[in-house]
Amino acid sequence: MxxxxxxxxxxxxxxxxxxxxxxxxxxxxxxxxxxxxxxxxxxxxxxxxxxxxxxxxxxxxxxxxxxxxxxxxxxxxxxxxxxxxxxxxxxxxxxxxxxxxxxxxxxxxxxxxxxxxxLFSDSPSDIPEADPTAIGTDHGLDPGILALQGDPEYGAYLSSECTTCHQAEGGDEGIPSIVYWPEEDFVVALHAYKNKQRNHPVMQMIAGRLSNEEIAALAAYFEDPE
Amino acid sequence: MKLNRRVFIGAAGAAAASLQAPAVLGAGKPRVVVIGGGAGGATAARYIAKDSKGAIDVTLVEPSRTYYTCFFSNLYIGGFQELSDIGHSYGTLAANYGINVVHDWAVGVDRDTKLVSLAGGAKLPYDKLVLSPGIDFVDGAVEGWDLSAQNKMPHAYKAGSQTELLKAQINAMPEGGSFCMVAPPNPYRCPPGPYERVSMVAHVLKSVNPTAKIIVADPKPKFSKMGLFQEGWGNHYEGMVDWIGEDFGGGNVSVNPDAMTVTIDGEETKVDACNVIPAMKAGRIAEMAGVTDGNWAPVNAADMSSKADPDIYVLGDASQQGDMPKSGFSANSQAKVCANAVRGALTGSKVFPAKFSNTCWSLISTDDGVKVGATYEATAEKIAKVDGFISQTGETAELRKATYEESVGWYAGITSDMFG
CATH class of the missing domain: 1.10.760.10 (Cytochrome c-like domain)
Incomplete structure (x- = not known):
């Protein structure tokens, strides 16, 4: 693919x-x-x-x-x-x-x-698929969090909150595409918003209230939404 | 992947074989009727049909064949969008999701026999009914104005011909003429936000009629993103906008559509274009169904079901749910919670906890976008705000431009979430 x-x-x-x-x-x-x-x-x-x-x-x-x-x-x-x-x-x-x-x-x-x-370029380019991430905090994530197996069915339900802005079929005008990301990149990115290491107020807010399990579920779903 | 009809039917057949016994028994598939094809109704219909994979019969009742979104309709007034850019048809919902789209008015709901009557005479049976009728206006809210005056003093609060008319009237204003907006009291549908609209009118006038004036008569002492708008009006349209709030009699207003005058706190002014946005209430069908209490329809926050009837759900502007604003984003967010609950009730699928969010972008001038947003949770009493953010005054031009571009991306996202 x-x-x-x-x-x-x-x-x-x-x-x-x-x-x-x-x-x-x-x-x-x-x-x-x-x-x-x-x-x-x-x-x-x-x-x-x-x-x-x-x-x-x-x-x-x-x-x-x-x-x-x-x-x-x-x-x-x-x-x-x-x-x-x-x-x-x-x-x-x-x-x-x-x-x-x-x-x-x-x-x-x-x-x-x-x-x-x-370091001097941030959102909206600050996404793994576009460019390497500036902030070197990606790898500070607890391996336990990275190891969580997400439930894609729950992820599918949660994803409906994402697709109000991020198009379900990809497309990245003004707002980046989030489909087909490698699971780990997805988890790392959302935790970076949750921990306020990435600067986007909407994403900080949305990720801020997602639990570790919910982030894992979303990552599992978006890796292959089909 | 967009399902074509053939694939869709195939998938439906496969899924039906593995279905658990539906909670609603009886001959044939469970039936859902959705009234209103906007951000709440179209989204609910699409998610119920999509996720039930053909196990639920979904009918969407919407009078318009082309739906013009209220969001971005101000940008059309400002010249940033064509009217055709904000028009959407229901073809994909019918063809790719198997939704039975009926272009008619719903004129009655019989809750005992569970039948919806249409103006054309048909009766639609339902197991679950989703009402997403948007708003109507409170009679007599602005002295001198009623719906028969809407061509002289448009409300432009349902996008389409009203918006077109208002834009034409603004463009036809004489040099140095006056535009007046009679702003609504809380709570009001937004978008189309009144203050974004003021910005867009100012944007147009600044280029074609720079000595024109804008008067806003407002019954409120303050409004959402007020600091951001006032900063923007000062930066881009200095001296053009005269906002008269509650403290200065902005709520004491009457209009004369034939004479084209507006009287604010006893002082009569001749105006050349006038946008009257009266106080609002739930779309009429909610009242006909008997699920309103006062102007709005109270709902349970966990699943958007009506407090008056467990088989009726009310979405978006018409609902009285708690802290969420009456925006298309909110309606879309509520629709997904509702779709999950409806599907669970009818097919036994897993029901996940409710989660709500909203973000509203506004354009003040070219590339000067701002936003406000929040997340919400369902409590026993209401949908309650958890966390929020708002753009700051004094932000860089680069950030404001990115915010505007983000809103354009959001428009593409939400409209494909609604219409497939």
Whole structure:
């Protein structure tokens, strides 16, 4: 199944996410032109807040090269994989870019830098299927919670609360798709909302009143809603 | 997966073989009649049909062939949606879920013989009846206005031609003219939220008639998301909106639809367009069925069953349930609890505990969306609020834009949850 294959690839991408602390040091190479974090503004280069999921060359108020705008118009979006390609050799992605940077060949450093930048992009891109998750709290979850076997019939009933907003058949305009997620990703994501490690008021509220068993039931149902 | 008819019948056959003995005995399948095809009724009909896999006979009674959602109807007034974007048909519910959709008015309920009468003369027998008739207006609520005046001073509180009319009247206002809204007292259906509507009218006028004025006569001293709206009106439409609350006589209003005047606290004003939103009550069929107490129909929070009749359920705006607002989101949420209970009663399927939630998004101006929401639980007395949140004043433009985009996603989600 296409969806399942896609999820596997994403799970792998998540595992390859680097070390954000180390990435902060790598970012020193970028600081001359780019700002990131609270109050970041466009300078020589565009600011890098909310980078994940952004269409290349789309930031209002920044004058991009033609080459960059063209790349954006033809569908280039910033995610871990596209950023990695770009950082490895910027001109291979946008030949006429004004970013005078020879590229970062070291794969680990690239992953670290991307993990660091990921800290400044949050919802709605902050979902496992879209991008690796920035906050490294995923693995702090009690193994007992992860091991819970959910009841898919109960999950099917509970899911009706989700499908008021998240389309039962997928579709992710404005609100992400939640169908066919790997069970564990689903559990981790909902607990991250429940524990207020992810920032979305509706999801914090909804997840906040779900018990561990209910989260497991939903995960069991949404892994394969058929 | 969308079930096509053939697959659906096949699945129904397989499921029927493994069915437990239904709680309602007698010849043939148990019958559910749902009156009203909005967020409550359409959702209930769809979930009962879908989850019972053909074991329950579901009939949906709704006069309109095309249903225009009240939610996002203000966005049509503001020019952010086409009318056709908010219109939905019942074709999928009939074709893919096997629901018997009847386009007629329900005009009576005989609770002893368990029969619903339709204006066309037919009688529909039921084992369980779900009423989701929305609202009607309280007679004489606004002095000088009754339904016969709705073309001169539209309410636009049932989406469709009324909304179209109001939009046309706003667009036809003379330069520098006045628009007046007579806002409703609590509790009122929302969406279409009156204050989002004021924002959308202001949005239109700002571009086509920037010297026009908006007067809101309000019988309430405050309203939902008031701080957010007032901040937004100041930011986007400075000086255009004059909100007259209870303290300044906003509740002391009469209108003259022929003369197009509005008198607020003794002061008569000539207006060029006027949106009168009177006090509301449960849709008339609830009263005819004898399940109302005062203006609304009291229900048990655990399953939305009527306090007057265990075989009747009342959903959405018409119900008196406790803390939930009268929104389409609420009706949709209540419908799923009700569907689960109805199915359990008729087929012996497992009944899970009630859970309710609501979120209401409002658009103030282009890409300036706000929201308020809460979760609820069933207690012995009522549906009680557990937890909630609201957008904050001073949020970033980026967050407001994301909130608006989220509402667009929600619209796609809830309408496919209602209509399949």
């Amino acid at each position: 296409l969806a399942a294959a896609g999820c596997a690839a994403m799970a792998q991408a998540a595992e390859e996410l680097g070390d954000a602390e180390a990435g902060k040091k790598v970012f020193n190479e970028c600081k001359g032109c780019h700002q990131v974090g609270p109050g970041a503004e466009n300078r020589v280069g565009p600011h890098l807040n909310g980078l994940f999921g952004r269409v290349a060359g789309s930031l209002e108020g920044f004058r991009y090269s033609k080459s960059f705008r063209r790349a954006g118009n033809s569908g280039l979006e910033w995610h871990a994989d596209s950023l990695s390609d770009f950082l490895k050799n910027p001109r291979s992605v946008a030949s006429g870019t004004r970013m005078s940077y020879r590229g970062l060949k070291d794969e680990t450093k690239r992953a670290d830098l991307i993990a660091y930048l990921r």
